[in-house]
Amino acid sequence: MLIKKKIKNKIRVLVAKPGLDGHDRGAKVIARALRDAGFEVIYTGLHQTPDMIVNTAIQEDVNVVAVSILSGAHNALVPMISEGLKKAGLQDAILLVGGIIPEEDIKFLKDNGVNEVFTPGTSLSSIVNYIHTILAD
Amino acid sequence: MFNEELSAIRKAKTEWETRLKKSEDQNSIRPGSFTTWSDMSIPLLNSPDDLADMHFNYLRDLGFPGEFPYTRGVYYNMYRGRLWTMRQFAGFATAEKTNERFKLLLQHGQTGLSVAFDMPTLMGYDADSPLGKGEVGKCGVSVSSLEDMERLFDGIPLGEVTTSMTINGPAIVILAMYLAVAEKKGVPREKVRGTLQNDILKEYIAQKEWLFPITPAVRLVVDTIENATKYYPNWNTISISGYHIREAGATAIQELAFTIANGLAYVDACIERGLSIDEFAPRLSFFFDVHNDFFEEIAKFRAARRLWARLIRDKYDPKDPKSCMLRTHAQTAGVSLTAQQPHNNIVRVAIQGLAAVLGGTNSLHTNSMDETLALPTDESVMIALRTQQILAEESGVANVVDPFGGSYFMESLTTKMEQEAEKYLNKIAKMGGMVAAIEAGFPQIEISNSAYHFQRLLEENKKIMVGMNKYKTTKNSQQINTLYIDKSIEHQQVSRLAALKNRRSNTDVLLSLTGIAKAASSGDNLVEPIISAVKKYATLQEICDVLRKVFGQYKEQRTF
Numbered sequence: 001m002l003i004k005k006k007i008k009n010k011i012r013v014l015v016a017k018p019g020l021d022g023h024d025r026g027a028k029v030i031a032r033a034l035r036d037a038g039f040e041v042i043y044t045g046l047h048q049t050p051d052m053i054v055n056t057a058i059q060e061d062v063n064v065v066a067v068s069i070l071s072g073a074h075n076a077l078v079p080m081i082s083e084g085l086k087k088a089g090l091q092d093a094i095l096l097v098g099g100i101i102p103e104e105d106i107k108f109l110k111d112n113g114v115n116e117v118f119t120p121g122t123s124l125s126s127i128v129n130y131i132h133t134i135l136a137d
Numbered sequence: 138m139f140n141e142e143l144s145a146i147r148k149a150k151t152e153w154e155t156r157l158k159k160s161e162d163q164n165s166i167r168p169g170s171f172t173t174w175s176d177m178s179i180p181l182l183n184s185p186d187d188l189a190d191m192h193f194n195y196l197r198d199l200g201f202p203g204e205f206p207y208t209r210g211v212y213y214n215m216y217r218g219r220l221w222t223m224r225q226f227a228g229f230a231t232a233e234k235t236n237e238r239f240k241l242l243l244q245h246g247q248t249g250l251s252v253a254f255d256m257p258t259l260m261g262y263d264a265d266s267p268l269g270k271g272e273v274g275k276c277g278v279s280v281s282s283l284e285d286m287e288r289l290f291d292g293i294p295l296g297e298v299t300t301s302m303t304i305n306g307p308a309i310v311i312l313a314m315y316l317a318v319a320e321k322k323g324v325p326r327e328k329v330r331g332t333l334q335n336d337i338l339k340e341y342i343a344q345k346e347w348l349f350p351i352t353p354a355v356r357l358v359v360d361t362i363e364n365a366t367k368y369y370p371n372w373n374t375i376s377i378s379g380y381h382i383r384e385a386g387a388t389a390i391q392e393l394a395f396t397i398a399n400g401l402a403y404v405d406a407c408i409e410r411g412l413s414i415d416e417f418a419p420r421l422s423f424f425f426d427v428h429n430d431f432f433e434e435i436a437k438f439r440a441a442r443r444l445w446a447r448l449i450r451d452k453y454d455p456k457d458p459k460s461c462m463l464r465t466h467a468q469t470a471g472v473s474l475t476a477q478q479p480h481n482n483i484v485r486v487a488i489q490g491l492a493a494v495l496g497g498t499n500s501l502h503t504n505s506m507d508e509t510l511a512l513p514t515d516e517s518v519m520i521a522l523r524t525q526q527i528l529a530e531e532s533g534v535a536n537v538v539d540p541f542g543g544s545y546f547m548e549s550l551t552t553k554m555e556q557e558a559e560k561y562l563n564k565i566a567k568m569g570g571m572v573a574a575i576e577a578g579f580p581q582i583e584i585s586n587s588a589y590h591f592q593r594l595l596e597e598n599k600k601i602m603v604g605m606n607k608y609k610t611t612k613n614s615q616q617i618n619t620l621y622i623d624k625s626i627e628h629q630q631v632s633r634l635a636a637l638k639n640r641r642s643n644t645d646v647l648l649s650l651t652g653i654a655k656a657a658s659s660g661d662n663l664v665e666p667i668i669s670a671v672k673k674y675a676t677l678q679e680i681c682d683v684l685r686k687v688f689g690q691y692k693e694q695r696t697f
């Protein structure tokens with residue numbers, strides 16, 4: 001399988017900022033922590049539409065798409081990303097969401113293709129460990 | 138201080154230090170380092186000799202409140218004259234919903250309004266733009282046209298309240314709408330009072346809500362300053378903001394330095410336009426974060442006032458003393474709030490609010506405990522406002538001016554912060570000023586390094602956030618009710634906009650947009666052409682699209 005083969009190499013992670021929200025402190029800190037943890041990290045930059053994120057994920061052939069969103073638009077934008085990944089044949093890519101996500105929306109996101117949601121206060125090491133564990137399975 | 142007394146103090150201190158080293162106390166120091174929240178090391182104590190070593194001079198470095206260098210405050214009697222303005226930032230969903238929140242806050246003793254706009258509005262897009270899908274009304278109120286602005290201020294006397302608008306990128310358009318609403322209510326332009334958060338430079342370095350490349354964006358800022366200076370001189374033309382710089386991860390010193398550097402860049406741009414320092418400098422205002430470290434924050438406010446006053450005096454030689462005054466708004470630190478055990482945030486906010494007041498802020502927003510989870514509910518906003526009222530009317534802190542003035546520790550810290558900020562300012566000046574420094578990515582990289590460094594300190598438990606990395610409860614978070622923005626808001630805004638576009642005269646709109654394009658290309662001041670267009674109900678995006686066509690759009694460097 002494509003993913004399994006890739007993982008013998010470096011794990012490739014796309015850190016993405018969808019929508020118009022410019023608050024990129026979290027995205028940048030995560031990108032740096034994942035790079036320091038040995039992953040290959042690609043950062044989309046700001047103001048990305050779901051389509052732009054999916055296209056970058058395809059081009060960069062990533063194992064993980066980590067979406068940072070603090071604007072409250074997650075229920076609208078994240079399902080568009082997960083649909084797009086599926087359509088592009090990247091259904092095996094791990095989709096992670098981080099940001100200000102109310103409890104009641106976490107289930108909705110998980111029902112819509114998201115593997116895990118990380119809310120404020122999550123430690124960097126727990127995110128790194130999560131990626132290692134899920135890709136090792 | 139007399140030299141004899143000073144040498145006696147030095148001698149006594151040396152002896153005391155010897156006793157300290159021998160004492161049992163020395164062997165029982167808590168583990169960890171003693172540093173500020175910005176990781177600056179702090180001495181065990183300060184004494185008069187430390188101030189002497191810094192060449193501290195009371196009259197030169199502090200003076201008296203209301204007078205140069207304003208370290209002790211910008212007004213003679215500070216809060217005895219007038220309490221700080223209690224200004225809670227609010228905005229969500231539709232203009233009607235936000236209007237209700239405004240009226241609630243005014244009823245309960247708030248003294249100024251502060252508008253939060255949603256993400257599409259901040260980026261110059263209308264509610265029907267595909268780029269803003271899912272974001273309409275989420276982080277603030279959606280304003281696409283003058284019609285929304287009329288609803289937002291319905292029943293609010295604009296000649297009496299002061300309004301702060303956090304809008305940045307499209308500030309010139311929203312200002313035009315505000316002036317048009319005031320005119321419709323019969324309020325003369327010179328009576329309009331408030332503040333425009335018109336600081337675009339901090340967007341490129343921190344909050345990242347930009348529209349145009351830096352040079353035309355700064356020109357728009359100067360257009361608004363020039364127009365206000367002529368026609369509504371009580372308006373605070375800009376709120377030069379450290380808040381977002383700090384929230385993006387800067388240290389207190391970086392916040393101080395980059396904010397002052399941005400301020401100087403605007404001053405230079407206004408002078409280049411042909412304005413004289415005393416025409417516009419008295420109406421420049423500032424906005425700082427007030428974070429966890431109590432003393433560091435108080436020192437920051439004091440250092441900011443002194444540094445700004447000295448720089449303006451030395452560089453621009455103003456005649457009006459007001460030109461040197463740094464008047465500031467403060468907001469408690471959003472990033473300090475924890476999602477875990479959110480009720481603890483009430484306590485954090487109270488301590489931060491106290492620091493802002495002891496630092497001599499002129500206006501304050503206290504965060505609500507639930508703002509790390511969602512936009513605040515009516516109940517939590519009320520607790521935040523009550524926190525300020527308790528500070529103002531129960532605690533006694535508003536009775537006296539600058540109570541920390543003369544504290545050996547506070548004065549050393551204030552001086553240290555000023556000196557460290559000056560080092561940054563010199564570096565930025567060598568780079569060719571703040572615009573050049575931003576283009577080189579300098580402040581952006583400094584901030585992201587600090588953000589990462591701080592996160593590592595948290596991971597290693599070297600900095601403690603109670604409930605988050607220490608004293609955790611087994612349950613993930615205390616359940617509190619949060620505000621939920623309905624999806625239907627977006628549909629409602631989109632259909633209203635469609636109806637407006639059918640109703641208005643599209644010929645008039647096109648004509649006014651052509652006027653904007655012409656002024657944008659020729660370099661004429663854009664405020665009046667934009668006022669004409671908003672009165673014809675040209676939308677925010679239609680106007681911004683014209684400007685985007687003339688100016689182009691900003692492209693960021695994707696570094697992390």
